[in-house]
Amino acid sequence: MNKVIVGIVAIIASLAPLAVAAQTHADYQPDEYYRGTVTNIISETTNDAYRQKVEITLQNGNKITIDHTTQPEEKRIRVAPNDRVIVIKIPSETPGQEQFYISDFYRMPSIAWFAAAFFVLVILLGRWRGLTSIAGLAATIAVLMGVIIPLIIKGYQPLFVVFIGSLLIICASMFFAHGFKRSTSLAVGSTAITLALASVIAFVAVHAARLFGTGSEEAMFVQIIGGAQLDLRGILLCGIIIGSLGVLDDITIAQTAAIHELHDAKPGMKFRELFTRVMRIGREHIASLVNTLVLAYAGASFPLFLLFYSSDVQPLWVVLNSQQVSEEIVRTLVGSTALVLAVPISSAIAAYFYTKKSGA
Structure with a gap:
C-alpha cells in the first residue's frame, strides 16, 4: 500500500511542472499588431529627446493617443499627419492599462504599387512571355x-x-x-x-x-x-x-x-x-x-x-x-x-x- 501511495505522489509531482507550464502558457497574452493612420499631432517637445503626442485612428476605427519618443538624431521615424504606421498593443492584466507603441511605418501599400508597376511593365514589354515569367x-x-x-x-x-x-x-x-x-x-x-x-x-x-x-x-x-x-x-x-x-x-x-x-x-x-x-x-x-x-x-x-x-x-x-x-x-x-x-x-x-x- 505504501508503494502505491509513493507511486501516486511521484506521478503527481512529475505532472506538476507540466500543469504550471500549461497554466503559464494559457495566461500568456501575445502582443497585438494594428495598422493605423496618424490623424493629428497633439504636441511636440524637443528637450533631451524628441517627444510627440500623436492621435492615431486604428484599422478597426478606434482612436488612440500615443506618446511617441525618439532621439534627436532619429528624424526618420518621426511621424506626421496622414502617415500610415504599425501600432503594437501590449496587453495588461488590468483592463484599460494596455500600452500602445508606434513600431514602424506601414509601407506595404507603396511596395504594392511598385510591384504592380513592375508586373505591368513586364507584361507590356514581354507580352505572353512576360505573363508566363510572372507565373x-x-x-x-x-x-x-x-x-x-x-x-x-x-x-x-x-x-x-x-x-x-x-x-x-x-x-x-x-x-x-x-x-x-x-x-x-x-x-x-x-x-x-x-x-x-x-x-x-x-x-x-x-x-x-x-x-x-x-x-x-x-x-x-x-x-x-x-x-x-x-x-x-x-x-x-x-x-x-x-x-x-x-x-x-x-x-x-x-x-x-x-x-x-x-x-x-x-x-x-x-x-x-x-x-x-x-x-x-x-x-x-x-x-x-x-x-x-x-x-x-x-x-x-x-x-x-x-x-x-x-x-x-x-x-x-x-x-x-x-x-x-x-x-x-x-x-x-x-x-x-x-x-x-x-x-x-x-x-x-x-x-x-x-x-x-x-x-x-
Whole structure:
C-alpha cells in the first residue's frame, strides 16, 4: 500500500511542472499588431529627446493617443499627419492599462504599387512571355515558402531540402517562362547538372573555410527562435545555392537558345564547330555576369563593408578573415564558379543533342 501511495505522489509531482507550464502558457497574452493612420499631432517637445503626442485612428476605427519618443538624431521615424504606421498593443492584466507603441511605418501599400508597376511593365514589354515569367516567379515563391522553408524549420537536412527544392524551382520557373520545348528541357538539364556541381563546391568551400553560418545576426535569431535543431551551416549552404540558381537559369537558357539559332541557320554544323561558336557567346556572358554577381552580393552587404572600412580597430586581413566577410566572399566565389561552369556544360549538352538530331 505504501508503494502505491509513493507511486501516486511521484506521478503527481512529475505532472506538476507540466500543469504550471500549461497554466503559464494559457495566461500568456501575445502582443497585438494594428495598422493605423496618424490623424493629428497633439504636441511636440524637443528637450533631451524628441517627444510627440500623436492621435492615431486604428484599422478597426478606434482612436488612440500615443506618446511617441525618439532621439534627436532619429528624424526618420518621426511621424506626421496622414502617415500610415504599425501600432503594437501590449496587453495588461488590468483592463484599460494596455500600452500602445508606434513600431514602424506601414509601407506595404507603396511596395504594392511598385510591384504592380513592375508586373505591368513586364507584361507590356514581354507580352505572353512576360505573363508566363510572372507565373514562373509565383511558382518559385510557392516552392520557397511552401516547401523549402517549412521543411528546414522542421529540422530536415537543409542541403538535401534546398537541392530538391531548387530542382522544383528550375522545372516550374523555366518551363512556365520559356515553354515546354526541346531547348527549355536542355536548359533545365544543364542547370540541374551545374547546380549539383555548385552544391558540391559550396559544401567543400564552407567546410574548408570553417564557416559555421554565424556571420549574421539573422542567423543567430533564427537559431534562437527555431531551436537547436536548425543547422546554421546548412542554412548558409542553402543561401549560397539559391543565390547561384538565380543566374544559372539565365545563362543556360541563353546558351541553349544560341545553339538553337545557330543550328537553324546552318543545320549541317558539326558538334565541334557548333560548340566553339556558342562558347564565344558564352565568354561574353561570363565577362558580364561575373561582375553582375559580385556587385549584387556587394550591394546586399554594403552596410557591412562600410562598417568594416570605417573601423580602424582591426587590420584588413583580420576583417577579411571574419565570419561575416568570409561568408560573402565564399558566396560570391561559389556563385561565380557555378556561372562559369554553366557555360560549357549547357553549350556541350545543347550542341550534342542538336547535332545528334540532325545526324551531323
